[in-house]
Amino acid sequence: MPWNTAALRLCCILSTLLWSSGNAIDCELRQTCSDCITIDLTCGWCADEGVRLDSRCRLNGMHTDCGNVFAPASEIVVPQEPPPATAISPETYNVSLRNTDTLSLPIDVTTVRNIPLDLYILFDVSQSMDEEISAIQGASAEIIARLQNITDDVQVGVGSYVDKATLPFSRRNLTQESGCIKPGGPCYNFRHYGRMTNSREELSERFSRIETGSNIDAPEAGLDAMAQAVICNESVGWRDSAVKMILTFTDDAFKFSGEGRQGGILTPFETVCGLTNSTETNSYTMYSGLRNDYTSPGQLLSFLESSNIIPVFVSVTSSAQAQGFYNVSQTHQELARLYNMRLSGRASFASVNTTGTNETGIANSILTIIDQQVLFILSQTGLSPERINGISFSVKAECPARAIELNEGTNMESCSNVSVGDTTRFTLNVKLLDCEVFGTETREVAVSVFPLGRVVIEITPICSCLCDDYEVNSPRCSFNGNFSCGECTCKEGYCGLQCQFNVSVRTGCPDGLGGNICSGERGACLGTCECVCEMNLTAIVDNPKLLRVGVSTRLAKRAHLVVLSPWLAERAHLVWW
Structure with a gap:
């Protein structure tokens, strides 16, 4: 052949x-x-x-x-000792996981009453928000009273912002700390009015210190202010044991990294608390932002994620805005949507229209938004696994009756509108993707349980033979x-x-x-x-x-x-x- x-x-x-x-x-x-x-x-x-x-x-x-x-074969081990009665069961898992294999871990989460809540309220106080600021100052004592109908364990902080006090953002009078040549109020970047409190009187007094500010161009320093409120943990008083939320009320867009160059500010935003005491009064601490550029949406997301703080963007359509300012709801809605991809669907967006409304109506609209957003967040439950190279997680949720399934069909399902006492069954799927990347040693992986708690999974990779x-x-x-x-x-x-x-x-x-x-x-x-x-x-x-x-x-x-x-x-x- x-x-x-x-x-x-x-x-x-x-x-x-x-x-x-x-x-x-x-x-x-x-x-x-x-x-x-x-x-x-x-x-x-x-x-x-x-x-x-x-x-x-x-x-x-x-x-x-x-x-x-x-x-x-891969193996699941649950501790034999029955855990104490808790909202999360079980709280620990030990698993032996073979390369490329997947294990499914059931986790039950029961929604409890009186979840600790830290709420920071941040207001854009440019001239176009004058009516809204005046209205909420008169009704600020009701904020804590209404929140205490949702949870007894609540504390609230407040801050305000305009823009960097330099041209072309503001026309500052250099002889005064917060004076502006343009009439209408002080020009400043961000002010913080003291550590969080659960006192109605203290909160009302802090709101009374807020002044409507002044600037020239339309976009404001909202991201700068949010970043400082998140980073300055000690000054604000965030608690590790609480659900943490920051609500931002604004009728305009935000400036971000790179735009500071217009004012000759070239140094990038620094991940440090920049609050300093005012030289004119002790009623607030402030961040001028004159040494550093604006923060970026990506940087802010990183700060929020690492601090486990939930952002809520509230877009205000006001009478002043209707006279010539453009609608920015879509900008903040898109930002919340992008943040949701990293924050397990818990970044939120809301809008309120105060056009033609009297002061009482404006105050009620703002208070209602606060109540609705807090209820929406506290009625959610979900799992957020730690990001580990070499391993992947997916979450499937069996929501209780009357609850609403969020992120359905994705690999990170969760539930909202869950009533107190209801139990949600989650299935956490764990897959070992690559022994070389994950490593050959036993590692503990934390799975955060929203709104409070966590499950610890001890993973032993089966990557070698005995x-x-x-x-x-x-x-x-x-x-x-x-x-x-x-x-x-x-x-x-x-x-x-x-x-x-x-x-x-x-x-x-x-x-x-x-x-x-x-x-x-x-x-x-x-x-x-x-x-x-x-x-x-x-x-x-x-x-x-x-x-x-x-x-x-x-x-x-x-x-x-x-x-x-x-x-x-x-x-x-x-x-x-």
Whole structure:
């Protein structure tokens, strides 16, 4: 038979076998136990000693001739001691997770009463917001009173902002700390009016200190103000044990990083609290923002996420805005939508129209927005797994009756409108993506439970075999190699199942696979102790029996063939013509 015809027929055989047996090839190409069990869940390692196998790594179920197969399974362990009655059950998991495998962990979350709440209210106090500021100052005592109908454990803080007090943003009078040449009020970037309080009187007094400010161009320093309110943890008084929210009321867009260059401000925004005491009065602390550029939406998102603070953007359509200012609802709505992708759907947007409304109506509209947004957030429940390289999480939610499913169909489902006492069943799916990226050591992963609490998952990756530890110069390897996982790894110069052959002694080399495929000349003994011999390719193709015998790795390489396992070779005659 011509050489090209023989080669073509052999290629057809091999391609058919490989097409039908991809997983088997994936398994059988693995040379170590650890590689075997991490390449695919369908692979297992034969750890029998003293046997010659074409491949120790095979598909599970194909180890018919092996008595000691290592194919570990992932495992979930819940602490045996019953946990105390809590809103979250269970609070801990221990899992052993095999590479590429997924485990599903059920977690029950019960909504409780009187969830601690920290609320920071931030107002744009530019001239166009004058009516809204005046209205809320007169009704500020009601804020805490109404919130206490939702939760007893509440504290509120307040801040205000306009813009950086320099051209072209504001026309500042340099002889005064907060004076502006343009009439209408002080120009300043951000003011903070004291640590959070649960006193109606204190909050009302702080609102009375707010002054309507002045600036020139339309966009304001809203992101700067939010960033300072988040970063200045000590000054604001955020509690770790509370649900933390920041509500921003504005009728205009926001400036962001890069725009400070218009005022000659080149230094990027710094992640430090910039509040300083006022030199004119002790009624507030302030952030001028004259040394640093505006923050960016991405930076603010990072601050919110790391501090676990929920932003609510409230767009105000006012009478002043109707006289010439443009509507900015879409800007803040889009920002909230983008933030939701990282904040598990809890960033929120609301709008209020105060056009043609008297002061009482404006105050009621603002108070209603505050109530609605707090209720919306506190009635939610969901899971937020820690981001860990090499592992992925997804969350499915079974919401109680009357509750609303959020993010349905995504990999992070949650529920809203959950009543006090209702229990939500979550299924947390954990998948080990990559042993090398995740690491081989046991790690604790935190899963935040909204609104309060967390579940701790201790993950032990199954990335290696118990038999991987080498027995150096093992007697099972004739003291000429190291033993692990059922086989010997011979020192240089030795070969054989027990490393019993010295390759320099040709007489110690056993017979090859037979005269049909060898020229009759014995060669040096190689790692699998097969003889080196020249192969007659045409003879192999013409004789399917030789394929059923199986071509060893070393011989196949000499013949420029792929390795055929006994299992594949046994099926070669099925496609032979």
